[in-house]
Amino acid sequence: MEEYIVSARKYRPTTFDSVVGQTALTTTLKNAVKSGKLAHAYLFCGPRGVGKTTCARIFAKAINCQTPTADGEACNACESCLAFNEQRSLNIFELDAASNNSVEHIKTLMEQTRIPPQTGRYKVFIIDEVHMLSTAAFNAFLKTLEEPPAHVIFVLATTEKHKILPTILSRCQIYDFERMTVRGTIDHLKHVAEKEGINVEDEALAVIAEKADGGMRDALSIFDQAASFCQGNITYEKVIEDLNVLDSDNYFQITDLARDNKVSEIMVLLNNIINKGFDGGLLVGGLSKHVRNVLMAKDESTLPLLEVSERQRERYKEQATRCETRFLYQALRIMNQCDINYRQSSNKRLLVELTLIEVAQITQPDDAASAGRRPKRLKTLFKNLVQQQRQRKTAPQVAVARTVAHTPDNTKPATTPNTNNTLQQTPTTVSTTTYTASSRPVLKSNGGTLGYSWNNLRQMTKPKKMQVIPGTLGADDPNAANKEEHREFTQRDLEFQWMSMCNRMPQSLSGISARMKNMNPVITKMPEIEVTADNKIILDQMQDIKGSIVSTLKLYLHNSGITLNMRLAEHHEQVKVLSRREQFEEMSKQNPSIEKLRELLDLELA
Structure with a gap:
């Protein structure tokens, strides 16, 4: 049985032209090889799996090639190239700075730089993950890096350039590697699938490319995983099942339901998604990306920004025609706020549900407003709430009868003229209170309608409090007790x-x-x-x-x-007025348990 090699190693580029997605960098390096204008130190930086170490190896082989091609590539025929391909070259050294990050390791490396190459022109030292070196190791490396021997070239590779000392950066030529585009990753995976004899769907490769997040090595590893699961026929359904990726159909469906204000169906769909094991934050993040793509699909000039398959691009264009720009923009703003608050939320599912309800509320038509003012009540979303609201609008106003028994002292009886030209006293009796849409009571009386606020009505029904004011409660005061009343008291x-x-x-x-x-x-x-x-x-x-x-x-x-x-x-008979502390001390003498309680709770008197 032939030994199996993973795709990331089997299809690792061996020439500059076979490197994917780094055309500008590889062209610069090839020109440097052709012209012979080589720097003494290079720094390759960028995210994982984009070809930093691969380009460093190709570059090291090309500058030691005895007969390079016209475009700066290695010939793969000379002794230096054959030694490199067979992994027996003595001119190329690879050092992992993660495990060799001390001053002693750097000193050992410096001693090796003194020995000239046996074959070829340069000794190339490739230091991977150089940001892992300690500060002392960096300082020991500075002098040699600035003025190395003429036959030495350093190629440093790192994923975290910000962790490297500025004095190191100033001594190197810096090459920033880019993330792989989705389109470039899909094309390369198609090429690998053709060589492996595997049938693939473009939608399946698009899912793999998005999952890789710009790393070709990650994309090839996921491709091998999907190929093992699908047994030579990679389809979209099998890939999302294998990778546990949320189907994009859910995003299209949620967007359509939110546009039509169907909150109940969105809640059912959300429950099904969560029951499948997907996180609510993942759903909001994916939905945000989906809405952003729909927004980009509304304009032909921004349509190329969608890094998806052709079939998916057509679906985005179709949904963009049905969605208003205002709806998409406000939905993005709401979901972005949810993403900010999601980590700190104690009830994450409730936060996601409220977010989806707000999104579905964007296109909800405003209720009828009276007097040119917007109503302050919540919008109606669910069907049963809509029906109840319509019933409330058509129902007549409800009158609640309330008899007010108390009449204020300062209310004078109304006087109406009678037929005998004498003043007849007709007390105004409040009979009913009618509640109108403005929630302000209108009191009806026999003589017409009187306007009252809630505060006035509350004052009418509230008994008056008696206050002691000098001279107001004398023997002649009408509020004084009855002279014949002699009730005993305790x-x-x-x-x-x-x-x-x-x-x-x-x-x-x-x-x-x-x-x-x-x-x-x-x-x-x-x-x-x-x-x-x-x-x-x-x-x-x-x-x-x-x-x-x-x-x-x-x-x-x-x-x-x-x-x-x-x-x-x-x-x-005089009794001393005790302070708070004296009162506590007196209580403690009478009951020692109080002092024990104070000591137990470690309390102090304020």
């Missing part, structure tokens, strides 16, 4: 109403109200009340508002016989 009732009175006192009496909260009124003999003040100043301030205090207690305790005796506290 000490608890007294303390509650006392605290409530202090809380209702106006801002101008905030100082005295705060001190009154610390007092404890007591019932000496029903209905006599006594309260003690700590000092003469507080007692004088309370004497000024004594009438209001008594009137308020009579009103809320429902006892018109209440009397209030205020006196100055004796020395032994």
Whole structure:
């Protein structure tokens, strides 16, 4: 059985002309070989699998060829070329900088540069992945790289040029290799398939080329994998099954459904895609690329930007005729925002679903707006919601009856003239509240329609709070308790109403109200009340508002016989007002568990 060699090695280019996708670079190198104007150091940089090391080998063989061709290629017939092809050349050295990145390895390399070549004109040192060298190794390499012996040429290759020291870059001729185009990759894979006798479809090769992401080596490896799975007949269906690639038909279908506002069908399709094991972020990324291609297909001048097969290009052109540019542009913007937020989202599926709903909402016609203003409610997307909305539009306005029992004190009865030329009092009674489309209540009365806001209606139905203001709650006040009312009250009732009175006192009496909260009124003999003040100043301030205090207690305790005796506290009756820390220390003495809890939770008093 013949030994199997993978396509990436079997079809590796051996001449400049066989290198795919790097025409400008290979032409420059061939001209350098023809003219003999060779630099002492070259730097080949670019992504993986684009031919950096391959071109370095071809270049090393060409400059050592004893009889090069007229266009700068190696002859493959001289002793130097045969030695290179048989891998026994002593003039070409390859070094992997990933595993030989120390100063000692560089010093060993420098010693080899002193020995002139046995055959040929140059000793060529190819250092692959040169960015892996340490800083010390780079510094040791600097002098030799700048002024090497006349028979030495360095060819450095790297995928990360930004990691190389600027002093190294300045000593080299830099060649930037390009990514393989999809079209170039497809053509090369067709050439390989013809030599291998494999039947392929252009759509299948397009999938392989997109999966390779610009790397020919990756494309050839995927091609071998697909060839093993398909057994000599590579089709589009088998390739997407083997590579677990999402079928492009899904993207075409989602775009058409979003254009027609069919959100329910999009959600079903998304669920099927996720159940097959595809990631939601992969779907959004693929859909973004698809919408971008549809946008490019709308103009003949941008149509060549589509790196797809001819059949796929026709499908893009057909869908572009059905989609508006505004829809495609806004869809790209929405999906780009989803791609930005996808990594940080905790519920990724919900983010994808919301994104697809927004895309499907772009072409949704706006609901009818009144008074030239755009309605602020959400657009209707699902069919059942559309039907419900239509029913709401045709249904009559709903009137909710509400009887307002309370009439404000400052509302005067309406007066209407009667036949006897006397004023007859007709109170205005609010009977119903009708809710209109503007969500603003309109109160109907016997005399017509009155306009109210929600705030006014709330104030009408809200009972008035009583405030303690000096001189307003005297014995002649109509709000005072009935003179014949003598309801008994408890000490608890007294303390509650006392605290409530202090809380209702106006801002101008905030100082005295705060001190009154610390007092404890007591019932000496029903209905006599006594309260003690700590000092003469507080007692004088309370004497000024004594009438209001008594009137308020009579009103809320429902006892018109209440009397209030205020006196100055004796020395032994005065209670020290404790601070927060002193209160905590007192509590800790009474209950040591509080201090243990503080230590356990590592708490500190503010």
